[in-house]
Amino acid sequence: VQSAWSVNGGAAAVDPRDRGLAYGDGLFETMAATDGAIRWLDYHLERLAAGCGRLAIPVPTDVELRRQIAAQTPPRGRAVIKIIVTRGIGTRGYRPPDDPAPTIIVGSAPWPSPDPPSAHGVVMATCETRLGENPQLAGLKHLCRLEHVLAQLELKQRGLDEGLLLSTSGHVVSATSNNVFASFGSRVCTPRIDRCGVRGVMRRLVLESCAHLGLEAQELDMDVADLLRADELFVTNAVMGVRPVSRLDDTVYGVGPVTRRLAARLGTVAGD
């Protein structure tokens, strides 16, 4: 699968005046495709529409989004599909135009290769890089991701792939490209996303799945000490699904039954 991109259904060129580039004025979704089908597409489009609503970006029609996504999704094999929706081209300055015409950018990328050895678990360290807090942006998968880039720069220097991100006030928020969960017996806990962080599609699926598995889901304020006391730790995103964490800083975790059951239900990994 080669990389392929379209902008508003046409050639892969973005106008340099696009507000997505100028100000991070837009949103994105990263999705898993298998043999032409996007996993959890309804949830991705629902989150995208909700995000546009919060930013007062006109929501492209569902038909249009699905058409442009389908056009970039390879009919065979696995691929990662990304969609970006920006507020479109603007005149100079932060002020949004009166009548914005959103830009829709869709691309496919090869599936991550080699597939991370999920069964062995993700090795994770707490990042020095912190996330600023702003309730107005919390939960949104917006384009302003410089903090995540800096966290990945830090991890690269430390020879790690995934890190634990804290907010500037010291609360646990997420992993760098995943949400994070800790289980205590049958209680499945994840940080609240009310001051920063992304409300992940797989995070939502995990929270919704708990009831079906006789588990109790909780969103709450958590700090690192809470994670270190957990029976199991796992991370989630829409591409890699549910993956156990084998180590956070100096604490080692096994792959437990809660992680296994959620991974079995929500597809992907944990067993292979």
Add this chain to the structure above:
Amino acid sequence: VQSAWSVNGGAAAVDPRDRGLAYGDGLFETMAATDGAIRWLDYHLERLAAGCGRLAIPVPTDVELRRQIAAQTPPRGRAVIKIIVTRGIGTRGYRPPDDPAPTIIVGSAPWPSPDPPSAHGVVMATCETRLGENPQLAGLKHLCRLEHVLAQLELKQRGLDEGLLLSTSGHVVSATSNNVFASFGSRVCTPRIDRCGVRGVMRRLVLESCAHLGLEAQELDMDVADLLRADELFVTNAVMGVRPVSRLDDTVYGVGPVTRRLAARLGTVAGD
């Protein structure tokens, strides 16, 4: 003066995989040009290089930046010149490539017209929209500006052009597209830029000019009450220079001698 843009010195098309678009992974400068000359160009390029250093983006050569800027600067009249430097095209994911090739985007836009009536002063209200705090990003003119966009959306609804931005912890940071200064006698005060905000080129020039004018410059923590007690209030940016504030919320200010002297020294407005 028509809008005109170049990307890496060539056609005005940005690759949809550019990390500036994907993650706000880049920086920008907005500059004033008159008859082909950029005001304060050395300071803009110095800040741009410092920003690249902090983000570990390779700094394009000074010669290259000046060449691309010159190519987009109209030889006659006034224009606003913008340069964006991003970390360039990336593979999927937040992690920066090992060997990034920065993208340089330069554009010119017509001078704001009608020229805001600066002599009458800027009318400003305190925004509900707040700025998140993150010392790692403070001072940088990076591309992640969604908070400023939301502030401008708020101001638009309220029928105002410029707002006062506070941090989530309640400190004064800046105006929406300007830095802010308050004078108390011969003391010229501006908020510290250590947790959020942009270290403006005109802000630097004002601070440096104070010594020459027998004024005392101070960077400190300020709250709205401090501004309301000020003798004079003014805002600064590289395009519009020094402009008096005539009103903040319900408090009215005159155009005083400190603002007039700084405006006279640093060019632009206050008198016309």
